[in-house]
Amino acid sequence: MKLNLRVWRQKNSGAEGAMVTYEVDGVSPDMSFLEMLDTLNEDLILRGEDPVAFDHDCREGICGACSLVIDGDAHGPERTTTCQLHMRSFRDGDTIDVEPWRASAFPVVKDLVVDRTAFDRIIQAGGYVTAPTGSAPEAHATAVPKADADFAFEHxxxxxxxACVAACPNGSAMLFTSAKVNHLNVLPQGAPERETRVLDMVAQMDAEGFGGCTLTGECATACPKGIPLPSIAAMNKEWLRARRKVR
Amino acid sequence: MALAPSKDTAAAKDTAAKGSASDREAAPARPPSRTPTRGFWSSTIGKKTVMAVSGLVMLAYLVAHVAGNLKVFFGPEEFNAYGHWLRVMGAPVLHHQWGLWIARIALLAAVGAHAVSAYQLSRRDIKARPTRYAHRRKGSSYATRTMRWGGIILALFIVWHVLDLTTGTVHPGGFEEGRPYQNVIDTFSTWYGNTIYIVAMLAVGLHVRHGFWSAAQTLGVGNARRERALRLTANLLALVLTAGFIAVPVGVMTGVVN
Known part of the structure; x- marks a missing residue:
């Protein structure tokens, strides 16, 4: 396959960026999107040019490092991560636009790499449980109803x-935050911090400069893990409940 | 990843290496734009809650309003009597027009709260996503995309509507207090009256369609099980309100109301 790539190039966070066109030849339909970018980068290195910077790690769809908005869709046209997107989803001769996540809370570091430490700080604000560490506790010591376990696992x-932030027209992190809040708040292990967790994580989310939710549903459509849109309503419910309980 | 191709002097090599290292290493992690606070109004969810509640108040009013409007089809006596009842509503507990003024003040508060939270949230949303994608896709539904402009259109409409049929300031023909039947016919006998009204009522339908469902999500009532019922209710409310309101100008235009 031969492709035309239009890639966002930006030297660093302070520099102006622009879409730059590259031609990539010899792309196999079995390549992942990232392998196709590797091919481009090898070519750029041989030509003495700066390779395109992009985030990646496990390349098996479980780490959350890869990003990229491909033809306007976060993680591209298939509902999966960019590393699990294969070139067979494109046709020979296609022009593909590759852009970084766009949100003021996710500033561009270089090319397609954005700074996602805002998410880390949301987790630090309450995305944990306080539990004694040590050897793993007996699995049946704390009973969890099946429905709750499924709900927690889904989140x-x-x-x-x-991807939720990248897809949202408001750059809102509500789906991410709701996934983390719901995951822990439904479980007995998360119960001691149930109220403070949602209040603090939402406060941190707002402080990071993410936008508000207008329930467009773009986030849930883009989510490679299928976190559903009703998660946001579930978090709103938790937040309102916590507001009533905590003064 | 390769560094920039080496130049002839060691010094050039050094700066090239430094330059490219600082390119790759992240600038110091971006700090949050402000300190987190648990305050209700400072939270996006808090503002959304205000928007949802004030929206539902206005929606409840619209349902009562459309029911009242449809009385126009039962003739001038009944419609004008209904208009009179609005002024003695709550009597004898409430003094003349007190019920009406209480409703007006509550509505004004709802409109104000809705507009202020919408303005503040919109500003925040636009700031949170300053750069557009070069490759843009269509995305969400028409009702969802038109919430902001629809809201502005409705605010302007309300101003005109009050000046037209409540105060009579911009009313075509002689405005007569206490004779709403004749006033309604006057307004809907002009082309612009009909146009403004019908466009605004279509905007109401779209706004309610996304707004009612969204309010349910914001207030935490929505979940996967109730999804269908909530969507259905939102669509039904939108349809009934739009059709009910538009029936009046159509009635005047076709001569059913005269």
Whole structure:
């Protein structure tokens, strides 16, 4: 396959960026999108040019490091992570636009790499449980109803990639925050911090400069892990409950 | 990853290496734009809650309003009597027009709260996403995308509507207090009266369609099980309100109301 790539190039966070066109030849339909970018980068290095910087790590869809808005879609046209997107989803001769996540809370570091430490600080604000560490506790010591366990697991799937923020027209982090809040708040292990968790995580989310939720549903459509839109309503419910309980 | 191709002097090599290292290493982590606070009004969810509640207050009013409007089809006596009842509503507990003024003040508060929270949230949202994607896609539904402009259109409409049929300031023909039937016919006998009104009522429908469902999500009532019921209720409310309101100018235009 031969492709035309239009890639966002930006030297550093302070520099102006622009879309730059590259031609990539010899792309196999079995390559992942990142492998296709590797091919481009090898070519750029041989030509003595600066390779395109992009985030990646596990390349098996579980770490949340990869990003990229491909043809206007976070993680591209398939509902998966960019590393699990294969070139067979494109056609020979296609022109593909590759851009970084766009949100003022996720400033561009270089090219396609954005600073997602805002998510780390939201987690630090309450995305944990206070529990004695040591050997793993007996699994049956704390009974969790099946429905709650399923609900928690559905939200625990969030890998924190930021596609929700990238897809949201308001740059809102509500889906990410709700996934983390719901995951822990429904479990007995998360109960001691149930109220402070949601209040502090939402406060941190707002302080980071993410936008508000207008329920467009773009986030849930983009989410590679299928965190559902009703998660946001569930977090709103938790937040309102916590407001009533904590003064 | 390769560094910039080496130049002839060691000094050039050094600066090239430094330059490219600082390019790659992240600038010091971006700090939060402000200190976190648990305050209700400072939170986006708090503001959204205010918007949801004030929206529902206005929605409840609209349902009562459309029911009242449809009385126009039962003739001038009944419609004018209804208009009179609004002034003695709550009597004898409430003094003349007190019920009406209480409703007006509550509505004004709701409109104000809705507008202020919408303005503040919108400003925040626009600031949170300053750069557009070069490759833009269509995205969400028409009702969702038009919430902001729809809201502005509705605010302007309300001003005109009050000046037209409550105070009579911009009313075409002689405005007569206490004779709403004739006033309604006057307004809907002009082309612009009909146009403004019908456009605004379509905007109401779109606004309610996304707004009612959104309010349910904001107040935490929405969940996967109730999704269908909530969407259905939102669509039904939008349809009934728009059709009910538009029936009046259509009635005047077709001569059913005269």
């Amino acid at each position: 625990a799937e969030c890998i924190g990639c930021g």
